[in-house]
Amino acid sequence: MTDEFTTEIHYEEDVDESHLANSTVAVLGYGSQGHAHALNLHESGVDVIVGLRENSSSREPARAEGLEVATAAEAAKQADIVSVLVPDTVQPAVYEEIEPHLEEGDTLQFAHGFNIHYNQIRPPEHVDVTMIAPKSPGHLVRRNYERGEGTPGLLAVYQDTTGDAKERALAYAKGIGCARAGVVETTFREETETDLFGEQAVLCGGIAELIKVGYETLVDAGYSEEMAYFECMNEMKLIVDLMYEGGLGAMWDSVSDTAEYGGLTRGDEIIDDNVRANMDEVLEQVQNGEFATEWVAENQANRPVYTQLNQAEKDHEIEEVGERLRALFAWEGEGEDEDEKTRVQAD
Ligand SMILES: NC(=O)C1=CN([C@@H]2O[C@H](COP(=O)(O)OP(=O)(O)OC[C@H]3O[C@@H](n4cnc5c(N)ncnc54)[C@H](OP(=O)(O)O)[C@@H]3O)[C@@H](O)[C@H]2O)C=CC1
Ligand SMILES: CC[C@](O)(C(C)=O)C(=O)O
Ligand SMILES: [Mg+2]
Numbered sequence: 001m002t003d004e005f006t007t008e009i010h011y012e013e014d015v016d017e018s019h020l021a022n023s024t025v026a027v028l029g030y031g032s033q034g035h036a037h038a039l040n041l042h043e044s045g046v047d048v049i050v051g052l053r054e055n056s057s058s059r060e061p062a063r064a065e066g067l068e069v070a071t072a073a074e075a076a077k078q079a080d081i082v083s084v085l086v087p088d089t090v091q092p093a094v095y096e097e098i099e100p101h102l103e104e105g106d107t108l109q110f111a112h113g114f115n116i117h118y119n120q121i122r123p124p125e126h127v128d129v130t131m132i133a134p135k136s137p138g139h140l141v142r143r144n145y146e147r148g149e150g151t152p153g154l155l156a157v158y159q160d161t162t163g164d165a166k167e168r169a170l171a172y173a174k175g176i177g178c179a180r181a182g183v184v185e186t187t188f189r190e191e192t193e194t195d196l197f198g199e200q201a202v203l204c205g206g207i208a209e210l211i212k213v214g215y216e217t218l219v220d221a222g223y224s225e226e227m228a229y230f231e232c233m234n235e236m237k238l239i240v241d242l243m244y245e246g247g248l249g250a251m252w253d254s255v256s257d258t259a260e261y262g263g264l265t266r267g268d269e270i271i272d273d274n275v276r277a278n279m280d281e282v283l284e285q286v287q288n289g290e291f292a293t294e295w296v297a298e299n300q301a302n303r304p305v306y307t308q309l310n311q312a313e314k315d316h317e318i319e320e321v322g323e324r325l326r327a328l329f330a331w332e333g334e335g336e337d338e339d340e341k342t343r344v345q346a347d
């Protein structure tokens with residue numbers, strides 16, 4: 001390990017927002033990332049137009065926030081920077097609509113590299129292709145911005161025809177609030193592969209399985225559902241908050257010595273060499289394109305596996321137990337703003 005990081009990190013003071021002056025940004029999609037980018041850019045003084053399909057249910061919420069709305073094609077026609085923030089699986093189809101409107105010197109921008117890295121979208125040579133990928137769910141990108149705080153983000157340049165691609169992307173990152181926290185330089189390949197691995201093995205897939213298996217182990221052994229829920233699901237957030245604030249050290253410092261000894265001696269019995277081998281396998285499928293090919297085919301077949309697994313997850317007992325328990329306790333939504341509370345309850 002060296003004292004120096006190998007990546008470059010950019011902050012607000014390094015960014016010249018004049019690279020966005022006189023530019024119009026088309027934000028395609030108004031979902032998790034789309035609403036955050038569109039609103040943050042708008043409030044940062046950038047000219048924004050939101051691109052949505054004619055019958056989109058997102059049209060009204062976007063208009064209600066004072067944003068201009070058009071179809072994706074019309075928005076792209078008017079824009080100098082087109083930020084593609086519809087789901088990864090629909091981006092290739094939406095791209096077909098906007099491609100005729102990408103003029104010399106325009107920027108095609110992403111928040112995740114899947115479609116560029118796995119060649120699902122092949123942009124023309126006359127545009128810049130960049131990425132600003134907030135390392136956070138979109139609703140927190142928005143919430144942090146509103147609080148005057150930032151969300152760390154990644155910057156990558158895939159194609160620089162204007163010679164200004166990086167500076168423009170940084171100005172965009174400043175507009176959505178990422179440069180307040182720091183923008184780390186990377187590549188499309190590195191962002192795509194680490195993001196997919198992270199969400200599959202650790203952040204979403206790994207942790208959800210760990211929670212469910214822990215819960216099932218306790219319930220199968222005769223303990224109550226409430227105890228199992230609190231121990232394996234609810235307290236997870238409190239433990240992760242400590243890691244977020246001060247790393248593993250802050251967590252180990254805060255828990256009891258008994259927890260620390262038990263965790264340090266038993267943790268690697270749970271996450272053992274088999275799990276390491278499984279992680280290597282998952283990473284390999286990301287790197288060799290096997291996962292990407294599978295996900296594209298799954299969508300072409302109308303998502304049979306996704307639909308079944310999505311339903312099974314909703315039907316898991318822990319979800320029903322959690323819903324009942326959360327309704328009984330006053331801490332639900334505490335400290336969150338009203339919008340966020342409403343959103344979480346509606347989801
Ligand atoms: N979710 C996140 O926090 C993160 C996402 N990313 C990346 O950001 C990008 C956007 O992801 P995310 O924000 O999750 O996307 P969402 O699923 O939240 O996008 C929903 C938006 O896309 C529109 N949309 C959905 N389907 C279509 C379609 N067929 N045609 C046109 N518009 C459509 C929806 O409008 P409608 O009302 O018409 O359905 C809605 O406005 C992805 O590349 C993702 O990998 C990166 C970091 C984190
Ligand atoms: C962890 C999931 C994520 O990669 C994200 C919020 O960063 C995503 O694709 O949604
Ligand atoms: Mg991610």
Ligand SMILES: [Mg+2]
Nearest residue numbers: 112195196199
């Ligand atoms: Mg992701």
